[in-house]
Amino acid sequence: MSELLLDVTGLSKYYGNRIGCAxxxxxxxxxxxxxxxxxxxxxxxxxxxxxxxxxEADFGEVFFSTRSEGMKDTFQxxxxxxxxxxxxxxxxxxxxARDGLRMNVSAGGNVGERLMAVGSRHYGKIRNKAVDxxxxxxxxxxxxxxxxxxxxxxxxxxLQIARNLVTGPRLVFMDEPTGGLDVxxxxxxxxxxxxxxxxxxxxxxxxxxxLAVVRLLADRLMVMKDGYVVESGLTxxxxxxxxxxxxxxxxxxxxxx
Amino acid sequence: MxxxxxxxxxxxxxxxxxxxxxxxxxxxxxxxxFASREMPMPYGWGTGGVQVSAATLTPExxxxxxDQGADDTTNAISIRKFFEKTAKIATxxxxxxxxxxxxRHRIPEEQLTEDQILVYQVPIPEPLRFxxxxxxxxxxxxxxxxxxxxxVKLYEDISRHGAIATSYAYPVxxxxxxxxxxxxxxxxxxxxxxxxxxxxFGAGREQxxxxxxxxxxxxxxxxxxxxxxxxxxxxxxxxCGSENSYLDEVIVDDEGGRIFVCSDTxxxxxxxxxxxxxxxx
Numbered sequence: 381m382s383e384l385l386l387d388v389t390g391l392s393k394y395y396g397n398r399i400g401c402a403x404x405x406x407x408x409x410x411x412x413x414x415x416x417x418x419x420x421x422x423x424x425x426x427x428x429x430x431x432x433x434x435x436e437a438d439f440g441e442v443f444f445s446t447r448s449e450g451m452k453d454t455f456q457x458x459x460x461x462x463x464x465x466x467x468x469x470x471x472x473x474x475x476x477a478r479d480g481l482r483m484n485v486s487a488g489g490n491v492g493e494r495l496m497a498v499g500s501r502h503y504g505k506i507r508n509k510a511v512d513x514x515x516x517x518x519x520x521x522x523x524x525x526x527x528x529x530x531x532x533x534x535x536x537x538x539l540q541i542a543r544n545l546v547t548g549p550r551l552v553f554m555d556e557p558t559g560g561l562d563v564x565x566x567x568x569x570x571x572x573x574x575x576x577x578x579x580x581x582x583x584x585x586x587x588x589x590x591l592a593v594v595r596l597l598a599d600r601l602m603v604m605k606d607g608y609v610v611e612s613g614l615t616x617x618x619x620x621x622x623x624x625x626x627x628x629x630x631x632x633x634x635x636x637x
Numbered sequence: 638m639x640x641x642x643x644x645x646x647x648x649x650x651x652x653x654x655x656x657x658x659x660x661x662x663x664x665x666x667x668x669x670x671f672a673s674r675e676m677p678m679p680y681g682w683g684t685g686g687v688q689v690s691a692a693t694l695t696p697e698x699x700x701x702x703x704d705q706g707a708d709d710t711t712n713a714i715s716i717r718k719f720f721e722k723t724a725k726i727a728t729x730x731x732x733x734x735x736x737x738x739x740x741r742h743r744i745p746e747e748q749l750t751e752d753q754i755l756v757y758q759v760p761i762p763e764p765l766r767f768x769x770x771x772x773x774x775x776x777x778x779x780x781x782x783x784x785x786x787x788x789v790k791l792y793e794d795i796s797r798h799g800a801i802a803t804s805y806a807y808p809v810x811x812x813x814x815x816x817x818x819x820x821x822x823x824x825x826x827x828x829x830x831x832x833x834x835x836x837x838f839g840a841g842r843e844q845x846x847x848x849x850x851x852x853x854x855x856x857x858x859x860x861x862x863x864x865x866x867x868x869x870x871x872x873x874x875x876x877c878g879s880e881n882s883y884l885d886e887v888i889v890d891d892e893g894g895r896i897f898v899c900s901d902t903x904x905x906x907x908x909x910x911x912x913x914x915x916x917x918x
Contacts, residue, residue, distance in 0.1 A: 460781045482768070482789075488796055489789050496792065497785030503795055503860040525796050 383445055385410045385551060385583050386431075391440030393423075393430050399607035400426035404440070406602060406612065410550065411581045415598030415615060417588060417630065423607040424587040425555055431585065432472050432553045433462045444469075444551070467497050471544035475556035477536035480543070481528045487514060487539055488524040494547045513542040517572060534565035538572065545576060552584040558593055570596050591634055595619060603627045644691040645723040650674055654692035654846070658837055661848035666811030667779070668762050673844040683716060683741055684841030686758035690739045693754055693837065694720065699727045701735035706743040706883065706900030713741075732903050742805070744826040746882045746904040749834035751851055757820040759840035762847065764808045764818040784816045787858055795863055804868065810856045817847065819855075825867045825883045830855040872897040877908035 386408040393400035401423035408414055416424050429435040431442060433454055443451045447469065454462060466472070474480040481490055491510040492500075500506055511521045517538040519531075528536050537557065544552065557573065558566040574597055577584055586597055594601055594615055602612040603624065611624040622628045642648065650672075657671035676684040694700065700720055704713040708730040716739060717728050729735050732747040739756040749755060765775045768786050778786065787808050794802045807824035811817050819830060820838060830836065836849040849855065859865040873880040875896040882904060884897040899905035 463781060463783065485768070485789055486793060486796055489793050492792055493785060493789050496788040497783065499785075501788065501861050503792065504862050506792065507796070 383410070384408070384451070385412075385445050387441075387443040387451065388431065389441050391427070391430060391437055391442065393426050393435065393437045399423070401430070401604070401607045404602075404609055406609075408551075408583050408585065410583055411577075412600065413577060413582075413584045413586060413598045415586050415588065415594030415601045416604060417591060417594055417601065418604035419589065419630075422604040424589075424604055426607075427604070428553055428555055428585060428587045432470065433466060434472075467494055468547055469550050471547075471549040471552045473537075473540055473544055473552060473554040473557050475559045477528070477533070477540045480540040481536060483528050486525045486527055487519065487531070490528065490539060490543045491546050494543065498547060509546060513546050514539075516576070517542040518568075534561055534569060537561065537569060541573070541576070545580065545582075548580065550583060552582055554584060554586045554588075556588050556590075557586065558588070558590065566593075573597060591619065591631065603630065641723040643696065643724055644694050644720065644726075645676075646674065646688065646691045650688075651692040654688055657846040658689065658692065658848060661837070661846050662835070662850050664815075665849050665853050666815030666817040666847060668845040668847045670844055671846050673841045676841065678715070678719075680842040681760065682712060683739070683758035685839030685843075685846070686739050686741070686756050686841075687716060687719070687839075688841060689756045689837050689839035689846060690716075690720070690737060691724075693737055693756065694724055694726060696724070696726060698736045699729050699734055701729050701732065701738045701903075702740075703738065703743060703745065703901075703903075704741045706745075706885070707902045709902065730903050731907075742821050742823075743883070743900060744822055744829045744832075746879075746899070746901045749832050751833040753834040755832075755834050755836045757822075757836065757838045759818070759820040759838045759843075759845070761806075762818055762838065762840040762843050762845040764806075764816050779815060782814070784810075787816055788860070791858060791860065791863075795860070801859065801863055801865070807865075808858050810858060811849065812854050813856075816858070817855075823869070823883055824857065824865070825869045827855070827857045827865070828867055870897055874899045874905060874908075877905045877912060879905070879908060 384407055389405050391404040392402045404427055418424050430437040442454045444454050446452050488510040491513050492506040495506050495509060510524060514521055514524060519535055519538060528539055558569055588594060598615045601615045601618045602609050605626045611618060611627045619631055622631050654671060657669045661669045676687055678684060702713045702717040704710040720726060721728055732745045737754045741758045763775055765778060765786055768790055769775050791801050805823050806818055806821045807827055809817050809819055809827060833851050835851060838847045857865040870884040872884060874882060874884060876898050879899055882899045882901060885900045886895055886897055888895050
């Protein structure tokens with residue numbers, strides 16, 4: 381039996397009097413994918429940013445199973461420790477690839493950055509690893525020295541994923557990873573994420589408003605409204621038999637193609 | 638009596654700059670912010686170096702100013718004259734007889750001693766600037782020793798040019814701690830930075846001072862499979878015959894004729910003097 385990877389209790393974030401997200405509790409196991417859905421302004425991104433340590437939460441605890449010291453509260457960690465975590469065991473895939481990439485650095489350099497950040501100092505090895513990862517995200521290795529500005533939106537998103545996964549993280553935060561891409565590119569990207577998650581036994585937390593994305597990727601699902609989690613459970617269970625009125629509305633709002 | 642306070646700046650300002658210098662010496666390679674003053678010369682002409690020199694000079698000092706190794710270029714002459722006028726101190730072109738040397742883009746060929754101070758003019762003190770535009774972020778990176786990004790720059794060099802093409806302002810790591818921009822000196826000069834003299838760096842527009850105490854460990858960054866190489870033109874000086882000094886390429890006529898000469902004019906002329914003595918004997 382593997383150990384719990386992430387344990388969240390009573391997480392709350394307020395913007396003045398307004399609620400960002402309130403009293404969120406869940407846990408995550410290695411290899412598990414958690415989906416978070418909800419309408420715009422429901423607190424999905426706030427929650428994700430709090431979990432990833434990019435925004436400071438007001439209340440609550442987030443315990444992460446570190447490699448060396450076991451379960452540790454990430455909010456109590458020192459900043460160097462948390463930043464170290466965010467470039468080794470964690471990864472963050474932004475909705476807009478431009479936020480997650482260095483646009484003036486070649487694709488190879490983008491992939492290699494995390495390796496160099498954790499102390500890799502051998503050009504040949506960094507280069508080989510970059511070639512390997514570009515291949516894994518279906519970017520031809522003749523493009524390794526091109527800058528991301530010369531890439532299409534889908535390629536940029538795949539490059540961002542390669543750049544994040546190259547250090548073998550255990551937990552990936554994804555904020556609308558397929559947003560802004562056309563449907564066929566979306567499908568390929570989802571396919572890719574799914575196979576990478578399987579292969580690397582990754583855990584992931586995926587924020588999206590697209591129910592098809594969670595249906596395909598997520599094992600479990602949380603539905604958020606006005607900062608609160610209104611329903612959670614196995615993905616198929618929540619989507620096929622929604623209990624909360626808001627979830628019912630959400631599920632019935634999807635256009636059947 | 639001069640109309641100027643000694644070395645142009647008022648005593649309070651010099652005191653403020655000396656504090657920054659001392660702090661810089663205490664934390665080698667760390668960029669100390671200071672309240673840079675307007676100087677009677679444009680930014681880019683060495684306003685940072687001039688302020689550091691002004692705060693360092695005493696009436697007994699002998700000043701030498703070099704620009705790209707030469708004592709006789711506009712920048713060097715005007716700064717030398719500036720201090721002759723405002724501080725009434727002795728000046729020299731001889732490296733060995735100077736106690737304070739203000740330099741732009743070179744370290745003298747002659748080995749400096751512990752009685753000397755070398756003051757650099759720095760245009761951009763932040764080595765991470767072109768990769769990370771945010772000052773808040775770069776300060777955090779220095780504080781937390783997150784220097785992976787510096788190697789991304791070197792990686793880009795190799796992937797584009799097949800070798801580390803950065804040939805000046807080559808980043809160094811100081812005492813295994815801070816990554817520092819050595820100012821735009823050629824990377825040929827980088828190994829000389831582990832020297833007996835005190836080295837002070839002043840960036841006027843960017844309002845930063847940093848420093849290296851004598852015999853500080855200074856390591857140029859590189860990759861295991863692409864080690865650092867101090868490079869120079871593969872010739873010897875056409876005037877003095879030196880084979881191990883840094884050379885400038887000079888075009889001498891309209892037919893494409895060119896010669897290579899030492900960029901350090903004092904070094905070259907003293908060697909020429911010795912050579913001619915030998916011929917006459």
